[in-house]
Amino acid sequence: MQLSPFKLERFFAKYEFNTEFLLCSSDCESVSIADLLAMEEGAAGKFQNVWLGYTESLGSPTLRKEISGMYSTTQPEDVLVFTGANEAIYLFMMAALKENDHIIVHAPHYQALSEVAKGIGCMVSPWRAREENAWGLDMDELRHLMRPSTKAIIVNLPHNPTGYLMPRSDFDDLNKFVQENGLLLFSDEVYRESEYDLADRLPAAVDYGPHAVSLGVTSKTYGLAGLRIGWIATKNRDLYSKISSLKDYTTICNSAPSEFLAELAMRNRTKLAERNLQIIKNNLTVMDEFFARNSSLFTWHRPKAGSMGFPKLLTGDIETFCDDLVKKAGVLLLPGSMYDETNNHFRLGLGRKNLPQAVERLEDYLSTSSIYNRKK
Ligand SMILES: Cc1ncc(COP(=O)(O)O)c(C=O)c1O
Structure with missing residues (x-):
């Protein structure tokens, strides 16, 4: 059986553990083993005896x-x-x-x-x-x-x-x-x-x-x-x-x-999901405001569930944009080409706590880049 390289995994292999802001993760904010064990009395002791x-x-x-x-x-x-x-x-x-x-x-x-x-x-x-x-x-x-x-x-x-x-x-x-x-x-x-x-x-x-x-x-x-x-x-x-x-x-x-x-x-799981849903909802508010401020550069459909959205860049080429953004600003977005989508979309992750800081960095980048810094 022949399997082609997994484009998205190869992309993450290049950036996931050396980039300051992962603004395209699909998973939600994690916890430590200690945090998880603390959810039930006696769990830490039982874990020692696994x-x-x-x-x-x-x-x-x-x-x-x-x-x-x-x-x-x-x-x-x-x-x-x-x-x-x-x-x-x-x-x-x-x-x-x-x-x-x-x-x-x-x-x-x-x-x-x-x-x-x-x-x-x-x-x-x-x-x-x-x-x-x-x-x-x-x-x-x-x-x-x-x-x-x-x-x-x-x-x-x-x-x-x-x-x-x-x-x-x-x-x-x-x-x-x-x-x-x-x-x-x-x-x-x-x-x-x-x-x-x-x-x-x-x-x-x-x-x-x-x-x-x-x-x-x-x-x-x-x-x-x-x-x-x-x-x-x-x-x-x-x-x-x-x-x-x-x-x-x-x-x-x-x-x-x-x-x-x-x-x-x-x-x-209800507690874990509720905590992550709260992070996502706070991040959605940040993103709604960001997209309203930058409506000449992006379009997007607000998701109904999950930790991702798939906005579209209206100016320039998405691969070049993502590449330049990660190099200059340390913010990772995932070009839609990783999904064989060629319409200039990119994946935006909504499940991480540091999204507001990452978006601030993205906006700084947009304001200093000659291609994207247009009158809104
Ligand atoms: C739709 C979908 N299915 C399956 C998986 C695989 O999940 P895991 O990495 O936990 O095996 C992913 C991971 O990104 C996914 O997005």
């Missing part, structure tokens, strides 16, 4: 029980735990797809959501988010993308990088469509529980039936990327068993300390 042998391949039963409680209809045996969400994506594709199968993928997207399928030899059709429709997806377009060889539809809601959230009625229709056509729905829900308005939260795909797989992770909404704990929830027993048996060839089982900490985090 046994460092191999762990259960499917994930510890108590962690799976905690995760299954996030959904309406699942049992612990419907949950399979991985080292991050990325391992789950990889193994889902390996288990569900074969050469010449066709899949339809919400686009633009996190590259793994199509790249692994391409590596297997599948045909991939993008189901395009339309900026003119506030990054919405059109169900009629989906119907036109169908082929006899279509096996799966892959969506990411809330969406990386636009923060789009589908209306409930469309998500109901999508699930019905997948069921009626005998397909699989892989629903990447790693930004779930970060909706700005609770009324917008979609049901998890797994709760619609065995045609669906829901993907979750501790990294994003809960800000615990360093745990590297992700999971799928599905009632599709055949698929579950295929994926779990492939895991023997990747990580076999998860890190014992991470499973302990992930279970603690999932028990306290």
Whole structure:
């Protein structure tokens, strides 16, 4: 199997640990192990006694029980735990797809959501988010993308990088469509529980039936990327068993300390999510003001959920802009070309506490740059 380089990961590898302001991170502000342990009395002592042998391949039963409680209809045996969400994506594709199968993928997207399928030899059709429709997806377009060889539809809601959230009625229709056509729905829900308005939260795909797989992770909404704990929830027993048996060839089982900490985090996930949502909401106010002040330079659609937005630069070339900005001002933005988007968009991260300082630095840069310093 041939996999092309993961553009976004290669980009971050260059800048993530040597740049002062990461203004394009997808994850929320993290905490220390000490902060997490302090969320429950007695947790620090228990953590000292975590046994460092191999762990259960499917994930510890108590962690799976905690995760299954996030959904309406699942049992612990419907949950399979991985080292991050990325391992789950990889193994889902390996288990569900074969050469010449066709899949339809919400686009633009996190590259793994199509790249692994391409590596297997599948045909991939993008189901395009339309900026003119506030990054919405059109169900009629989906119907036109169908082929006899279509096996799966892959969506990411809330969406990386636009923060789009589908209306409930469309998500109901999508699930019905997948069921009626005998397909699989892989629903990447790693930004779930970060909706700005609770009324917008979609049901998890797994709760619609065995045609669906829901993907979750501790990294994003809960800000615990360093745990590297992700999971799928599905009632599709055949698929579950295929994926779990492939895991023997990747990580076999998860890190014992991470499973302990992930279970603690999932028990306290509402508190972790609320804290990060507060950071995002404060940052959104800063960004609304910034975009209002700089409306001749940028356009953007305010996201509905998650820790990202996808504004557009109206002057110059986005790659040159990002490159110059990081070199001169130490502020990292992610050009849309990392998602194969060529319309001058860039990813803006909303989940980090230092966003106001980063935006100040960005505005200083704009005011001193001859290209961007125009009368507003
Ligand atoms: C949509 C989406 N899915 C999956 C992942 C992978 O998550 P993790 O890095 O925690 O494995 C990411 C990470 O950025 C993502 O944005």
